[in-house]
Amino acid sequence: MLNIGILGAGTVGTGVINVLHQKSLEFENKIGSPIKVKSIAVKNIEKHKSSFSDNLIFTDKPENVVNDPEIDIIVELIGGEYPAKDLIIQAIKNGKHIVTANKEVISKHGYEIFNLAKKMGVLVYIEGSVAGGIPIIQTLKRDLIANKVNSLMGIINGTTNYILTEMAQKKRDFSEVLQEAQKLGYAEADPTSDIEAYDATYKLSIIVSLIFGNHVKVEEIYREGIDKISIRDIEYAQKLGYTIKLLAIAKHHDDGSYEARVHPTMINSEHPLASVNGAFNAIWLNGDCVGDFMLYGKGAGQLPTTSAVVADILNLAIDIKAKNILASSESHDYIKIAPIEKITSKYYVRLSTADQPGVMGIIGRDLGLSEVSINSLWQANTGEDTAEIVLITHPVTEANMNKAINLLKSSEGIKQINSLIRVE
Amino acid sequence: MLNIGILGAGTVGTGVINVLHQKSLEFENKIGSPIKVKSIAVKNIEKHKSSFSDNLIFTDKPENVVNDPEIDIIVELIGGEYPAKDLIIQAIKNGKHIVTANKEVISKHGYEIFNLAKKMGVLVYIEGSVAGGIPIIQTLKRDLIANKVNSLMGIINGTTNYILTEMAQKKRDFSEVLQEAQKLGYAEADPTSDIEAYDATYKLSIIVSLIFGNHVKVEEIYREGIDKISIRDIEYAQKLGYTIKLLAIAKHHDDGSYEARVHPTMINSEHPLASVNGAFNAIWLNGDCVGDFMLYGKGAGQLPTTSAVVADILNLAIDIKAKNILASSESHDYIKIAPIEKITSKYYVRLSTADQPGVMGIIGRDLGLSEVSINSLWQANTGEDTAEIVLITHPVTEANMNKAINLLKSSEGIKQINSLIRVE
Numbered sequence: 001m002l003n004i005g006i007l008g009a010g011t012v013g014t015g016v017i018n019v020l021h022q023k024s025l026e027f028e029n030k031i032g033s034p035i036k037v038k039s040i041a042v043k044n045i046e047k048h049k050s051s052f053s054d055n056l057i058f059t060d061k062p063e064n065v066v067n068d069p070e071i072d073i074i075v076e077l078i079g080g081e082y083p084a085k086d087l088i089i090q091a092i093k094n095g096k097h098i099v100t101a102n103k104e105v106i107s108k109h110g111y112e113i114f115n116l117a118k119k120m121g122v123l124v125y126i127e128g129s130v131a132g133g134i135p136i137i138q139t140l141k142r143d144l145i146a147n148k149v150n151s152l153m154g155i156i157n158g159t160t161n162y163i164l165t166e167m168a169q170k171k172r173d174f175s176e177v178l179q180e181a182q183k184l185g186y187a188e189a190d191p192t193s194d195i196e197a198y199d200a201t202y203k204l205s206i207i208v209s210l211i212f213g214n215h216v217k218v219e220e221i222y223r224e225g226i227d228k229i230s231i232r233d234i235e236y237a238q239k240l241g242y243t244i245k246l247l248a249i250a251k252h253h254d255d256g257s258y259e260a261r262v263h264p265t266m267i268n269s270e271h272p273l274a275s276v277n278g279a280f281n282a283i284w285l286n287g288d289c290v291g292d293f294m295l296y297g298k299g300a301g302q303l304p305t306t307s308a309v310v311a312d313i314l315n316l317a318i319d320i321k322a323k324n325i326l327a328s329s330e331s332h333d334y335i336k337i338a339p340i341e342k343i344t345s346k347y348y349v350r351l352s353t354a355d356q357p358g359v360m361g362i363i364g365r366d367l368g369l370s371e372v373s374i375n376s377l378w379q380a381n382t383g384e385d386t387a388e389i390v391l392i393t394h395p396v397t398e399a400n401m402n403k404a405i406n407l408l409k410s411s412e413g414i415k416q417i418n419s420l421i422r423v424e
Numbered sequence: 425m426l427n428i429g430i431l432g433a434g435t436v437g438t439g440v441i442n443v444l445h446q447k448s449l450e451f452e453n454k455i456g457s458p459i460k461v462k463s464i465a466v467k468n469i470e471k472h473k474s475s476f477s478d479n480l481i482f483t484d485k486p487e488n489v490v491n492d493p494e495i496d497i498i499v500e501l502i503g504g505e506y507p508a509k510d511l512i513i514q515a516i517k518n519g520k521h522i523v524t525a526n527k528e529v530i531s532k533h534g535y536e537i538f539n540l541a542k543k544m545g546v547l548v549y550i551e552g553s554v555a556g557g558i559p560i561i562q563t564l565k566r567d568l569i570a571n572k573v574n575s576l577m578g579i580i581n582g583t584t585n586y587i588l589t590e591m592a593q594k595k596r597d598f599s600e601v602l603q604e605a606q607k608l609g610y611a612e613a614d615p616t617s618d619i620e621a622y623d624a625t626y627k628l629s630i631i632v633s634l635i636f637g638n639h640v641k642v643e644e645i646y647r648e649g650i651d652k653i654s655i656r657d658i659e660y661a662q663k664l665g666y667t668i669k670l671l672a673i674a675k676h677h678d679d680g681s682y683e684a685r686v687h688p689t690m691i692n693s694e695h696p697l698a699s700v701n702g703a704f705n706a707i708w709l710n711g712d713c714v715g716d717f718m719l720y721g722k723g724a725g726q727l728p729t730t731s732a733v734v735a736d737i738l739n740l741a742i743d744i745k746a747k748n749i750l751a752s753s754e755s756h757d758y759i760k761i762a763p764i765e766k767i768t769s770k771y772y773v774r775l776s777t778a779d780q781p782g783v784m785g786i787i788g789r790d791l792g793l794s795e796v797s798i799n800s801l802w803q804a805n806t807g808e809d810t811a812e813i814v815l816i817t818h819p820v821t822e823a824n825m826n827k828a829i830n831l832l833k834s835s836e837g838i839k840q841i842n843s844l845i846r847v848e
Contacts, residue, residue: 135563
């Protein structure tokens with residue numbers, strides 16, 4: 001018999017409690033012993049008592065759950081940084097194993113948590129913290145164990161992917177689609193965490209800790225949201241055979257350097273990620289053995305995240321019984337991410353210019369001075385005295401691209417730099 | 425220290441030996457102890473001695489490897505039914521754990537092998553036997569453990585997917601593309617196993633043993649190859665918004681019945697499987713918690729299969745040390761698959777008719793008598809006195825569809841039934 005204590009009975013907590021109850025016999029057969037939800041910490045006991053049929057024990061004192069000597073596993077589903085982080089730390093100090101779906105806590109405090117867990121000889125399972133029902137953590141840890149992951153690109157925020165998909169399919173503006181997404185519940189009232197890519201950056205920091213083998217500081221990861229993406233750029237992208245996605249990108253270069261960044265990216269429309277639409281998530285990667293590989297599924301929502309959390313609980317139960325030693329051999333240090341200026345990428349640039357001879361020469365000069373060379377270029381007249389020029393560069397460093405943009409900004413005949421989007 | 429013995433040093437065997445050698449230190453760190461390839465059974469010792477730099481011990485007597493008391497894990501990479509099956513059985517009787525990539529042996533003899541392994545208390549890991557680098561076995565076993573998989577559709581044969589992709593993209597005939605695939609090494613000299621879907625059926629039988637929780641007899645799985653697919657059907661499919669793929673399909677119905685079948689299938693071109701092109705494999709499924717989910721990757725080839733086999737070896741090494749009890753709680757009985765006549769599906773039918781009034785009435789009558797109703801229908805004159813009619817039905821049982829086809833075949837004005845393809 002394993003006793004678990006659950007912290008938080010919101011959307012995911014309710015899903016976990018219900019699935020553990022409905023499938024209890026099946027799960028007992030699979031893991032060889034019963035799992036009992038011993039107590040659940042919630043804010044409002046009365047509200048929750050009435051919504052579960054079972055004889056569950058609720059408390060509004062989460063510290064009582066993490067300090068209960070009879071509890072083996074703490075399932076933390078409160079979310080947010082505090083008090084979740086302190087409760088996890090206290091539970092580990094009490095020798096309890098942890099299952100959590102808390103991306104913010106693991107992203108910011110994974111280093112401390114995993115090192116403490118190693119010291120205490122307990123396991124911390126975090127499948128639900130990244131990409132909901134997509135089992136990227138276990139896939140990287142177990143199934144791709146033979147691989148060096150050279151590069152990884154993920155669509156790991158459903159809200160922004162829904163917005164970009166709607167913009168592309170219905171030719172509608174960002175702000176209009178965002179408002180509708182808020183009405184439909186796909187975006188929060190305060191959408192900052194999704195739109196400005198904090199959410200995706202937390203998740204990427206957790207993913208890279210697995211593929212790079214050590215932790216990174218989340219603030220070192222370059223982050224850029226989707227709020228500046230215009231319908232005009234999406235249309236140009238389509239014409240050129242590209243799709244714009246908010247991608248979380250990680251690369252492990254042969255020289256030993258590490259890259260991690262989250263930003264809107266143009267990818268070839270033939271790429272498997274390009275057809276990942278709506279609120280779906282997907283993680284594509286290239287491993288030295290497995291080659292190109294992709295996981296696709298629902299990155300959020302009650303039942304998909306429940307799928308991940310319950311899998312963690314059951315696999316933890318199996319691994320506890322088996323005293324699995326995998327955790328103790330893991331390394332938990334910090335490594336450095338290369339600064340964004342050092343990355344090399346192709347760039348899409350859209351700029352407005354005066355509609356007069358010589359402008360093309362100015363662009364060529366400014367780019368040439370910055371060691372940026374042009375792969376392809378299109379010009380369209382947009383009426384009045386303005387022309388619009390769209391170009392895609394050959395791979396250049398971000399530093400050189402910034403230099404070119406600064407030169408262009410102050411050059412005669414260049415009215416405005418409308419967009420700058422990296423191309424993978 | 426764990427000693428492994430490898431049977432077979434062909435394409436995959438060579439990959440496994442090389443990767444274990446190249447990454448030996450990294451793997452030792454991950455699993456906490458070294459792995460030693462103690463001996464390798466091959467047909468021609470001299471040939472192999474010269475192709476590996478290491479001090480490896482080769483033998484042409486595989487029975488010496490499976491009987492070696494110092495060997496903990498037998499990695500069977502010979503392929504084919506015999507002697508591979510007998511060697512695996514002997515190794516299990518000797519108390520050895522097994523890693524195998526042999527789909528034919530596991531498909532035909534999984535029942536016997538897993539029951540013997542359970543009795544002997546050893547583990548049998550088979551990730552490499554299905555879909556190469558795609559970790560469908562572990563994903564179903566561990567990551568989706570909380571789910572009932574309601575339905576699953578897989579593209580699990582790269583050769584046929586390559587052929588169908590080439591036919592669709594280049595508007596070329598089956599036989600022409602097959603010849604080219606043989607030249608390029610994508611299809612074997614005798615392509616029967618791939619083209620007639622034996623390969624995919626073996627793999628499906630292994631997959632369903634996991635999602636249904638028990639074994640099935642491979643001969644109960646309905647099997648239909650791609651050799652009758654014409655470029656004309658592919659073009660109609662495209663016009664109607666469908667893509668033709670060789671799909672391995674499994675369904676676990678709410679009434680407790682099981683469906684498993686492999687045949688060319690029209691799927692909506694918006695479905696994630698529709699854009700899985702070339703030699704890539706993918707497995708899409710719907711679970712009661714996770715919802716829609718897909719794995720995508722390379723289903724064959726030296727390094728992708730090596731990725732799966734080495735992951736099995738390392739995870740087995742971890743699980744042996746941990747005396748993982750997962751295997752002992754598995755159930756290994758046979759369950760029955762519903763016969764193909766009982767399945768319900770939509771159907772695409774292409775038929776040639778006399779170009780005369782009343783033919784449409786005859787088709788309507790024959791379908792109506794068989795309780796088959798039409799969802800949509802198109803007619804095209806194909807010159808001479810012949811018209812071509814393409815129709816898609818509403819969902820009907822296979823038995824009723826067969827009845828309708830038999831009626832049509834003997835009806836006046838119906839010249840020929842050209843194609844009958846199930847639609848998902």
